[in-house]
Amino acid sequence: MDSLHTGSNELIYIQTDKVSLIIKGRAAHPNFQEAKYSEKDSTFKVFCHEEYELSLQGCAEPSVLSVNNSIYSGIYTIVPLFYEQQRYELIIEAMDGHTVAFWHDNLNVRNKVTRASRHHEIWSGIINFGNEIGLSDLVIQVDGVNYLRIVIEVFPTKINYKDDYKSIVEGVTKEVYNIVFDLLKKTYLGYQQSDRVNSSPVEFFAVIRKIYMDFLKAIDMILAQPHHALETTHEVLPNYKINRIDSKTIRWLEKHPEQVVVSNGRILAGRALAVKKQVTYDTKENRLAKYILESTAKKLVSFRKNYLHLQREEDQAVIAQIDDMIRNINRRCNTSFLAKISACEASSNMSLVFSMALGYRDLYKYYLMLLRGLSISGDVFNISIKDLALLYEYWCFIKLNSLMKDRYELISQDIIKVQGNGLFVSLVKGRGSKVKYRNPHTGETIILSYNPKKMDVPTVTQKPDNVLTLEKKGASVQYEYVFDAKYRINPALPGSDYYETISHHPGPEVGDINTMHRYRDAIVYRSGVTPFERTMFGAYVLFPYGNEEEYRHHRFYQSIDKVNIGGLPFLPSATKMVTEMLDELISDSPESAFERAPLPRGIEEKLTRTDWSVRDVLVGTLSNTAQLKTCLQHQFYHIPVSRLDENSLPIRYVAIYQSIRLFGRDAGIRYYGEVTKCIPVKRSEIHEIPKNSEDLYYRLEIKEWKELAKPIRPKEKGFFARLLTNIFLLQHSSELPELSIRSEAEYRLYTELKRLANHTTINDEDNELGFKFNNELIMFENGSIDIYKDGKICSKYAIEDFSRKPNAIFRRIFNDICSNEVN
16 A cells, blocks of 8 residues: 655545546645644544555554455554544546446535536546534445445544544433434434433434444345144035034034934944144234334335425435335235235233244344444444534533532522424424522522523514523622633634634634624613513623633733623533633622623713711610600601710611610611701700700701611620711612621622521621631621631731622632631
8 A cells, every 4th residue: 555645635545446546635734734633533444345545644554454254444544634614526437348336325425526527437526524423434436336436534623533523422312312313414423222211213324324224134044944833623514625624523423413314334424523724824923023014114215205205405315215114025925925914912921932033033123223223333324413513512411411410509490391293203493491509508599591582672583592591699680691602712823813812722602702792782772661671691602612711811812801791612522711710600690690791881880889988877766665655656767866876977878776675576777767867956845745954955957767678686795875888888788787788899798698697697896897608707897808717817918809700809818718617
């Protein structure tokens, strides 16, 4: 065998006495040359009716060379030569007046190679395997006979073929068996029989194409030497026609004495019941054989009907093949002894005929093969796999579910729905394929949907692949995030726009990032007559790339932290970054989730910002229960001047605290009101609550007492006379100590801690505000967040860093706390 010249674009050259074949192309993918494979990663096979000469790039000698039944075959281990999304030129030329033709199971590939010369028998064409991965048979016919067959292997470029690709197929198959199968695509994989029964139609067709000739041979062997039995019957005949009699004959004569006469001392019968024995083929073995033939023919008829309903170009060669199978099976049923017997399915007490008899044994074996499904291991049966881009989309949804299934409680058991077209199955798009989880730490609901239809939009329907929906405590809206699977990657080749403007490393395509912007802007929600509002808080491209640490420096990863849009590498060997993103989104508080989404320019001016230095809300106590009624009725509150210094004025709101000592189960803060006047008066001048005292009091007139939407619960450490807070805390706190929070950073940190543990408390000992979380104490001191364990500082973070990146710093704080608990 000769090697091709270095630098030649000829990948394969085969020469025989009747035909020559040349395949031209690039031996490496132009955009993904870094996808290196070893010299023995690919297999190339040749099967020819005559001896052949072969020149094969990257290979000197065959691994296996043999001659069997006049078929010359060779198996060669080589570096991969064929890749997805690449063009390859085939040139076929006949020798010495022979006629040639090209055949491939896939119609689109077959039609690409056509006659290229009027005067010579030359065929040529360009083929491209698209995103289909695996083996492919290229067949050269000479003088109408399959003469030369080569088996090539098409490799992916964006993922690892031996690991990631097969892990994707196995992962999808494990979740939904046979969803990976398709019919007569450009490539196929090798499979073997599994223990499953009730195979899908596409599996049935893959098996019968492989065993069809042996199936017919088994039938013909049965027809030539059928199993039979001797059948005994009785019939009344004249005595000269009777050859055999038995005990039934004697009993018949006893009942019919008129047929018996005595002549010359001999007893004769004119007529009697004769015994007849004849061969019959109406046995349970033959009835089962007919059932096998009829059920196989019916399956083929159903397969043909469903194939014609596919939204694909019909391949008349496939239809003719199916028709030929149906015709040959029916002819054997209708023109043999089988036509006179009825079909019957197998019974539990099968005879040894189907275990030992020639023909019957093989027919039953093939019948069981047609019933069973296929297993992903092995190389006995050739069956096509779905386009890798679609498989990647399926795998992303299934893997996202798998990641969450390990962390959260499954609520909905209806995880994945499939739909069939009569031949193969696909994931149901829309509302059918979604799964619900519950976060055990917070009790919040998590929903992952596959390809939900967002119909209620004013422009064009949007169909993202995967949508994560989060319901968070304290929020009336749902937070939605797109995880869109794209089997595309830009290689960032030196000199390209991507390399110069985006990154020097591979990453998602710019167009896919633009699609994420469109999803977030286009998918909106409207409640009643309110304006449309965005429902998407982030959108991320999932793309096939394995170097996660390198990608952390990519512009489209860093953009997630800035605008919550970007890309995340996702493969069976690279799930860390997606897992981190899921954990971050699910652990976010409503405030953190909201802040992930950038706001349109100018909207900040419309939002009310809390000035944390202003404490203009007075939380006042009561002396007795009757005072509450009087204050509410006459719309005022009073407090000694000695308890309010001038720096505390002006007071804009008053909130009434009902203590546990006086009000028991009704304790807490329920009522507050806006102050219209603050008048210093003598205590004796407050006539609504008479008291003979000349002490100075502030009488605070209230415009209107309002009731909080949700009362603030008491959590007393001791008695206090008054507390100053702000209106934001009053309207957003659930427990009394929260009113002491002094900054936005403190509020954010407490909110995050409270979501994760119900026993988070605020302590105010020695006038130093801090948070107790589990066994840790978190204090704000001198511009930093200090974490104490057993009275000693174990971690420290700058408040400025927390204010700038609250989510990231909080996760680090929480990890420190958790690690301290473990230690």
